[in-house]
Amino acid sequence: MIRSELLEKLALENPDLKPDEIEKIVDLFFNQISQKLAEGGRVELRGFGAFSTRQRNPRMGRNPRTGESVEVPAKRVPYFKPGKEVRERLNRR
């Protein structure tokens, strides 16, 4: 499923909302999550999962084309831990 398919499903369920309102709602939803992670916070959506960021130490990398050593700086990377309910539902046959 891609973003536009999600918008379609929500539009079908909410005939009282205009397509651009649905689009704004979906954008707000995902933007808020990204924004909170950028601020250094976490996002907990029970039953779905939790988003957080993890610190990566600086390391020496290599340019695969030239073989040259380059320092990869320390950075924060996004992380998602699926909720228990979702993990279980994925394995229910």
Next chain:
Amino acid sequence: MNFTSTLTRADLADTMNRQVGLSRADGAVMVESILDHMIEALVSGENVKISGFGTFVLRDKGERTGRNPKTGVEVPIAPRRVLTFRASQTMRDRIIAAG
């Protein structure tokens, strides 16, 4: 700004109330619908790709032998499906830029 705070469903519903003018109750319903549609797609075996945000990717793990760390007894770990998230470059860049 509180750097250790946690965003929840209620905060998301609140944003929809303030920025789209939905009632808090309707905002909460929208938050639930978005999550339900994503879960439904994943449970049916589809990956979920949200451009600008990231992709929720299903991975099938084969059976392997594990060990009970307490007793050392070998136990088979059944094949299972796991959910991973790959953040978009946009989100990664945004987090790196924020420091």
